[in-house]
Amino acid sequence: MARTLVIANQKGGVGKTTTVLNLGAALAEQGRNVLLIDLDPQAGLTASFGIDTHVNRPGSYSFLTGDGVSLGRVLIHVGGTLAVVPASLDLASMEARLGTSREAVTRLRQALTRGLNPFDYTLIDTPPGLGVLTANGLVAADEVIVPVQCQYLAMRGVRTLLETVRHVRATLNPGLKLAGLLGTMYRPESLHANEVLDEIRAVFPQDTFRTVIPDSEALAEAPVAAVSILEYAPGDPAAQAYRALAQEIIIHE
Amino acid sequence: MARTLVIANQKGGVGKTTTVLNLGAALAEQGRNVLLIDLDPQAGLTASFGIDTHVNRPGSYSFLTGDGVSLGRVLIHVGGTLAVVPASLDLASMEARLGTSREAVTRLRQALTRGLNPFDYTLIDTPPGLGVLTANGLVAADEVIVPVQCQYLAMRGVRTLLETVRHVRATLNPGLKLAGLLGTMYRPESLHANEVLDEIRAVFPQDTFRTVIPDSEALAEAPVAAVSILEYAPGDPAAQAYRALAQEIIIHE
Numbered sequence A, B: 001m002a003r004t005l006v007i008a009n010q011k012g013g014v015g016k017t018t019t020v021l022n023l024g025a026a027l028a029e030q031g032r033n034v035l036l037i038d039l040d041p042q043a044g045l046t047a048s049f050g051i052d053t054h055v056n057r058p059g060s061y062s063f064l065t066g067d068g069v070s071l072g073r074v075l076i077h078v079g080g081t082l083a084v085v086p087a088s089l090d091l092a093s094m095e096a097r098l099g100t101s102r103e104a105v106t107r108l109r110q111a112l113t114r115g116l117n118p119f120d121y122t123l124i125d126t127p128p129g130l131g132v133l134t135a136n137g138l139v140a141a142d143e144v145i146v147p148v149q150c151q152y153l154a155m156r157g158v159r160t161l162l163e164t165v166r167h168v169r170a171t172l173n174p175g176l177k178l179a180g181l182l183g184t185m186y187r188p189e190s191l192h193a194n195e196v197l198d199e200i201r202a203v204f205p206q207d208t209f210r211t212v213i214p215d216s217e218a219l220a221e222a223p224v225a226a227v228s229i230l231e232y233a234p235g236d237p238a239a240q241a242y243r244a245l246a247q248e249i250i251i252h253e
Ligand SMILES: Nc1ncnc2c1ncn2[C@@H]1O[C@H](COP(=O)(O)OP(=O)(O)OP(=O)(O)O)[C@@H](O)[C@H]1O
Pocket: A011, A012, A013, A014, A015, A016, A017, A018, A019, A040, A044, A126, A127, A128, A184, A185, A186, A213, A214, A215, A216, A217, A219, A220, A221, A238, B010, B011, B012, B013, B128, B151, B152, B153, B154
């Protein structure tokens, strides 16, 4: 049963791109066929595979705007059982031009359901904010993962985001489920981080992953080497954490 | 001579809000009259002063959309010589509704130049992305400060942002200057962070502040106490760094 997960949080810099990359790699390591879709004009996910983001090529922009562009024409195989639909800067013009009409926010779902999607998992990376690109991800997905940096300023927006998820479920995507809140950049020695994590678990007890992603320098370094942390630093606590997260996802298959 | 500085970077979570808050406090500590304007619908800056962001009150949204709303009606004094124009969630609807026409992106400049602005410094916090709210900040400002997290994924977008600044200067705001790139969340023991910082200084030698903001837990904790780091942890290296940054700004008066 193919599953589509969107990784979203309007707060910036909380580990959305890092989670799509490394969870995707961990699911692929477990033998699943995995597609990653980059919907962020900054194309951090695309760059993390060493793909030149200044080259003009078919990608998520043409997938969202072209008529009947097939998945096969826009995806790039990046090794193992992992493929990626690259982003480009022209996605940014969609945020300004499209508005958030029903037609505008259902484009990705149309494109994904139009043709064959042979992947077991599709993970969608979204930009910060709650614009048309993030809306496309929420409408196209079966489940949402919300990375939450274990710091006060990052914690504040979770309630607003969950309200947006409820709104999308009520209007455009009745099957949309919350896969869970994922603590990221966690420093066990920090009292502040522990207070924030305790608060998230207290307020959302059923909706928080057991796995927490630790703060790890290797996660910031791996994109320079254009590999996931599983390859860059296989024994790093963050690599183990993304493997554990993949297990928490797989058990719901 | 009154100066207006916008703190912008489309990359999320790089320290924009933290810089507006703590640079603002450091300038006020030097006896300057300082106004902070929160243009981010997530209202992190507003929350950092302990202001309830769910209460309906005049703020930056009414300042940008109301006819002739004066500064005096929207600002809140938060102690010392510091005042803030609070943000609210309805700002988010501007991103979707307004588009980026000339009329839409000059609203803040109109509002600020309409009446008296008795402040020595006006600092503008912007959301991640390059939408209409960030555009309003770039058009209204005399100078831009670009916080750059010392990590690879955060470094990639600087060239795009500087192109946007050049474009705004050429079309809407001929006086817009780059005050500088500001390294943030810097960990001196990290080889990766040093490589990124060296790269930024090599590529933009004339445009990088000497001051670098260190990675400091106290910066993430201070907003919970609703004070700046100068009050929360006056001896912390990050407090010293924001004081040093204020000096680098003041010498150009
Ligand atoms: N657990 C972690 N420990 C240390 N650094 C991390 C961790 N997760 C992500 N990072 C680094 O923090 C920065 C922000 O992460 P990332 O870009 O994945 O966040 P994002 O939510 O996708 O940001 P944006 O909102 O801009 O899209 C990146 O430089 C990344 O390498």
